[in-house]
Amino acid sequence: MAEYSSLTRLYGGSVERAGNAYPVAVRRLPHSRLRVVDERVTCDAGLLALGRPHLERLRTDRPALHDGGLLCWVGDDEDGVLAAPGGYFDMLATCDAIRAEYQAANGDRPLRSRAHAVAGDPLVSGAGRAAGIGVSVLLTVPGSGDGGPRRFVIGKRSRSVGTDPGLWHVAPSGMLERDARGRHWETTVSRELAEELGVQVSPAEVARRAEILGIAHDLLRLRPDLVFRLGLTPAEARAMSAGDGEFAEVQQVEVSAGGIERFWRAHPPAVLTPAAAGAVALLEA
Numbered sequence: 001m002a003e004y005s006s007l008t009r010l011y012g013g014s015v016e017r018a019g020n021a022y023p024v025a026v027r028r029l030p031h032s033r034l035r036v037v038d039e040r041v042t043c044d045a046g047l048l049a050l051g052r053p054h055l056e057r058l059r060t061d062r063p064a065l066h067d068g069g070l071l072c073w074v075g076d077d078e079d080g081v082l083a084a085p086g087g088y089f090d091m092l093a094t095c096d097a098i099r100a101e102y103q104a105a106n107g108d109r110p111l112r113s114r115a116h117a118v119a120g121d122p123l124v125s126g127a128g129r130a131a132g133i134g135v136s137v138l139l140t141v142p143g144s145g146d147g148g149p150r151r152f153v154i155g156k157r158s159r160s161v162g163t164d165p166g167l168w169h170v171a172p173s174g175m176l177e178r179d180a181r182g183r184h185w186e187t188t189v190s191r192e193l194a195e196e197l198g199v200q201v202s203p204a205e206v207a208r209r210a211e212i213l214g215i216a217h218d219l220l221r222l223r224p225d226l227v228f229r230l231g232l233t234p235a236e237a238r239a240m241s242a243g244d245g246e247f248a249e250v251q252q253v254e255v256s257a258g259g260i261e262r263f264w265r266a267h268p269p270a271v272l273t274p275a276a277a278g279a280v281a282l283l284e285a
Contacts, residue, residue, distance in 0.1 A: 004269055007102065007219055011123055014219065015281045018264040022277035023219040025123060028285065032212035032228070033080030034184055041072045041086040043094055044118045044128035050111045051097030058092055062162060065089075071176045071184060073131040073224050075124060076215065081226065083133060085178060090130035091223070098129075099220040115222055122222045133176040134225035135188045136169070136279045138213065139197075140255060141237035149256045150231065152283065153197070153240075154263075154276065155247030169273040170280075171247055172196040176226070183207065185226060197250075198241035199232065206230065214285075216278025225275040227282050260284060 005021040008014035013025040059065055065088075072086035098111045118128030139153040155171040157164055172192035179187040186203040189210060193199050201209075213227040232240075242250075253263045263280065 004219070011217075011219055013123075015277050017277075017281070018261075018268070020264075020268050022269050022272070022274060022281075024274035024278040024281075025217045025219060026214055026227075026278045026281050026285075027217075028214040028282070029076070029081070029212050029226075030078065031080065032185065032210075032226070034083060035080055036071060036083050036085075036178060036184065037074070039084060041074070041084045041090070041126070041130055042128075043090050043130055044114065047094050047111060047114045047118065047128055048090070050114060051093035054097035054100050055089060055093040058096075058162075065092075065162065069177065070130075070132045071178055073126040073133050075126060081133075081215070083176070083184075086130040086132060088132070088175075091132040094129035095131055095221040095223040098222055099218075102220055112222075123217050126223075129222065131223040134173060134218075134223070134275055135176050135185055135192070136173045136216065136225045136227050136275045137189055137193070137210075138170055138227065138229040138279050138283050139172065139193070140229065140231045141240075141252065142232075142234050143254065149254050149259070151252035151254050151259075152280075154251055154253055155196075156249040156251075157273075158246055158248045161246055164273050166271075167273045167276075168267055168271055169247075169276045171250065173225075173275070179203075185228070186210070189228065189230065193230075194243075196243040196246050198243045199236050199239050201230075201232075201236065213279070213282040216275050216282065218274040218278075220274060225278065227275075227279045229283065255283070 004023040015022040067089040071083040074082040119125040140150040174192040186207045
């Protein structure tokens, strides 16, 4: 197994493919119901203090970073996913700092220990941290020729982006933001699809056509992505373009046993985002 095997042993439901352990845990969800409360998430003071140096380094390296609003995961149950407003900088100082600490590989991991102490099981509760919810879409397009298997879209993230530069990720994707009309994930998918791939699908149409596959917990950052599958029509697929440049390269992977097996062999954990690994694992299920 790859270098993440010691991490994945801490959590249930992790993904192992082609002799590699991917730092993601997946779980099916019965529906896409999302409940948003008005009360802002409260980050643990101790966790924030430990993660503040990481945030300040990022702000120094990337002066254009903006502390925008997003929706953070509180937990989920049979009634759906519960979310609350939070801030991007708080996410960087908690979840992103937990990832940076792990990758520093210096033995002690006080941020992760603190996150566990506050939340108990961090895959059950988002307490104490700003666990910003990502949205990852398995976008499928018609295959070549008559009756050929559909393909899903994956892109190599530009070196200029702030998160996971140079890694392969499903497209489109983005952070979940609040929508005044209550179409939170639908609006996010619609917006990211237009910005990243140049395809126009309205939030209402996204709501009608998208299928929830499940939730993928990034074990490095201890924050989740909601994973959806959305099929494009032939006309929509032909409209795909380079979009806003977030992806330096876009490929299509055949949705078949052979195509997905080749995908895993070609994309070990070192080149694939945890959310993408989780999304493809959920697609297989």
